[in-house]
Amino acid sequence: MDDYVALSSRELGDALEMSQQSASKRILELLDEKLIIRDLGARKQRIKLTQNGVDELKQEYGEYRRIFEVNDQITLHGVVVDGLGEGGYYICQAEYMNQFEAKLGFRPFEGTLNVIIDKEDLSKLDIIRSSSGKIIDGFSNNGRTFGRVVVYKAKIRNIDCAIVMPERSHYDNIIEIVCQYHLRRTLSIGNGDRVEIKVKI
Amino acid sequence: MDDYVALSSRELGDALEMSQQSASKRILELLDEKLIIRDLGARKQRIKLTQNGVDELKQEYGEYRRIFEVNDQITLHGVVVDGLGEGGYYICQAEYMNQFEAKLGFRPFEGTLNVIIDKEDLSKLDIIRSSSGKIIDGFSNNGRTFGRVVVYKAKIRNIDCAIVMPERSHYDNIIEIVCQYHLRRTLSIGNGDRVEIKVKI
DNA sequence: ATTACTAGTAGACGAGTAA
DNA sequence: TTTACTCGTCTACTAGTAA
Numbered sequence: 001m002d003d004y005v006a007l008s009s010r011e012l013g014d015a016l017e018m019s020q021q022s023a024s025k026r027i028l029e030l031l032d033e034k035l036i037i038r039d040l041g042a043r044k045q046r047i048k049l050t051q052n053g054v055d056e057l058k059q060e061y062g063e064y065r066r067i068f069e070v071n072d073q074i075t076l077h078g079v080v081v082d083g084l085g086e087g088g089y090y091i092c093q094a095e096y097m098n099q100f101e102a103k104l105g106f107r108p109f110e111g112t113l114n115v116i117i118d119k120e121d122l123s124k125l126d127i128i129r130s131s132s133g134k135i136i137d138g139f140s141n142n143g144r145t146f147g148r149v150v151v152y153k154a155k156i157r158n159i160d161c162a163i164v165m166p167e168r169s170h171y172d173n174i175i176e177i178v179c180q181y182h183l184r185r186t187l188s189i190g191n192g193d194r195v196e197i198k199v200k201i
Numbered sequence: 202m203d204d205y206v207a208l209s210s211r212e213l214g215d216a217l218e219m220s221q222q223s224a225s226k227r228i229l230e231l232l233d234e235k236l237i238i239r240d241l242g243a244r245k246q247r248i249k250l251t252q253n254g255v256d257e258l259k260q261e262y263g264e265y266r267r268i269f270e271v272n273d274q275i276t277l278h279g280v281v282v283d284g285l286g287e288g289g290y291y292i293c294q295a296e297y298m299n300q301f302e303a304k305l306g307f308r309p310f311e312g313t314l315n316v317i318i319d320k321e322d323l324s325k326l327d328i329i330r331s332s333s334g335k336i337i338d339g340f341s342n343n344g345r346t347f348g349r350v351v352v353y354k355a356k357i358r359n360i361d362c363a364i365v366m367p368e369r370s371h372y373d374n375i376i377e378i379v380c381q382y383h384l385r386r387t388l389s390i391g392n393g394d395r396v397e398i399k400v401k402i
Numbered sequence: 403a404t405t406a407c408t409a410g411t412a413g414a415c416g417a418g419t420a421a
Numbered sequence: 422t423t424t425a426c427t428c429g430t431c432t433a434c435t436a437g438t439a440a
Contacts, residue, residue: 001268009424019416024425043423061269064262067202068324075321077278120276123269210405220435225406244404407439414432421424 001054004039004046062127074124076117076175076197080189083114087176091164093146095139100178103134104151104162108178112164115195117173125175128152129165131201136164151178154199157187163199202255205240205247263328275325277318277376277398281390284315288377292365294347296340301379304335305352305363309379313365316396318374326376329353330366332402337365352379355400358388364400 013023027047030036035053039046049057088111090096101107117125133150140146148167154177155161161179177183177197184190214224228248231237236254240247250258289312291297302308318326334351341347349368355378356362362380378384378398385391 008422021417021425022415025415028425040424045424057265058269061265064258064265068259068262069321073321075278075319077276118276120270120274209403222406222436223434226433229406241405246405405440408437410434410436412432412434415430417429418427420426 001049004048006044007047008044058126059130061123062130065127072201074128074199074201076115076121076124076199078115078117078121078175078195078197080184080191080193080195081114081116081174082191083112083174083176087112087114087164090146091176091178093139093141095141096136096146096149099136100151100162103136104153104178106160106180108162109180109182111182112176112178113161113183115175115177115197117175119173122173128163128199128201133165135167152199152201154197156183156195156197159183159186161197163197202250205249207245208248209245259324259327260331262324263331266328273402275329275400275402277316277322277325277400279316279318279322279376279396279398281385281392281394281396282315282317282375283392284313284375284377288313288315288365291347292377292379294340294342296342297337297347297350300337301352301363304337305354305379307361307381309363310381310383312383313377313379314362314384316376316378316398318376320374323374329364329400329402334366336368353400353402355398357384357396357398360384360387362398364398 009024009027010020012027013020016023016026018026027036027038027045030053031038033052034050035056036047037050038048091100091108091112092110097107129150131152133152136149136151138146138148150165150167151162152165153160153162156177156179159179159181161177161183164176164178175197179186187195189195210225210228211221213228214221217224217227219227228237228239228246231254232239234253235251236257237248238251239249292301292309292313293311298308330351332353334353337350337352339347339349351366351368352363353366354361354363357378357380360380360382362378362384365377365379376398380387388396390396
């Protein structure tokens with residue numbers, strides 16, 4: 001996923017218990033489907049997954065997770081941090097606020113709680129993104145464009161809240177949480193405190 | 202996994218994008234490999250995975266996890282509980298103790314810390330089991346048999362410890378932890394407290 | 403409706419081999 | 422050594438159909 005890997009068609013054939021010829025054919029098929037890219041050197045080819053290829057595997061992984069994770073909620077673990085202030089500003093737009101109220105059942109407190117998700121829980125974000133959040137439409141205001149966002153209902157220490165993500169995610173490890181209440185005050189949490197967020201999927 | 206599911210060969214064929222005939226053949230093959238069992242009623246067959254079938258899928262799931270979980274450690278979350286006392290008794294056997302000391306690098310405190318693992322982390326136990334723990338050989342003492350166990354190095358709040366599991370696991374949601382120190386006293390934890398266990402895999 | 407057999411066929415596979 | 426073409430074989434698939 002991260003870098004090219006030297007892998008001859010014979011090695012792949014051995015690993016897949018098939019002939020060198022068939023392995024070579026498979027590699028050509030994967031190239032054709034744009035799931036891998038290749039650097040065909042003089043001596044040994046070097047192969048790397050494309051984003052499409054990684055996504056394909058991640059989807060499969062997500063399906064396995066859905067089979068084996070018993071519950072219909074995913075628990076994220078992370079640490080409260082200061083946001084860049086941006087999230088809070090976005091959220092405060094009336095058009096967003098009205099849609100939040102309609103689709104979440106509560107009008108968020110003005111501002112978001114930012115949480116850095118633990119490294120080992122980052123893959124859970126993919127599962128959440130591939131689940132059915134609620135779409136909040138974008139709009140323009142004073143010449144500025146506010147994009148579509150998706151909200152996922154969640155709970156922190158049994159308080160209803162929601163995770164807000166831009167529709168086109170830029171694979172951030174920080175999530176923004178909106179809530180009817182001022183979460184830092186209500187839960188007495190601050191920067192550096194560990195929190196658990198249970199997301200309905 | 203839990204119950205029979207009504208699934209005709211035509212439905213399976215549609216789902217797998219193949220003919221009814223091929224789907225029927227596949228079902229017969231899976232039966233032959235003892236991955237599923239079937240209840241062939243008059244109207245519609247009902248199919249259920251065998252333990253072998255579930256294990257096969259779980260292994261695949263584990264491989265995906267190993268690909269996508271970035272780090273080489275798994276974090277378990279759970280709640281401290283009283284053990285049945287059994288674990289502590291077993292551990293105290295000198296033959297076990299000597300092997301622990303040789304293979305873990307510390308001689309455990311006499312007794313184990315029992316932790317009920319959260320429902321959503323149970324699948325992680327399968328990953329841990331399929332990773333390479335250290336084997337502690339079984340033995341007999343006074344006519345009583347003490348089975349082989351496997352230990353996995355771990356940390357609780359940065360203190361070295363190890364998870365001890367019987368080799369043939371009976372899918373328990375309670376794990377037993379051994380440590381050089383008295384964990385309850387050292388960490389000031391007791392029944393009902395939440396703990397995080399980081400397991401090296 | 404079902405499941406699943408038989409028979410015919412298309413496609414996957416590997417041996418041989420070129421580059 | 423590589424990769425990958427051609428071609429013969431054999432498997433895996435589906436159509437037809439019985440139970």
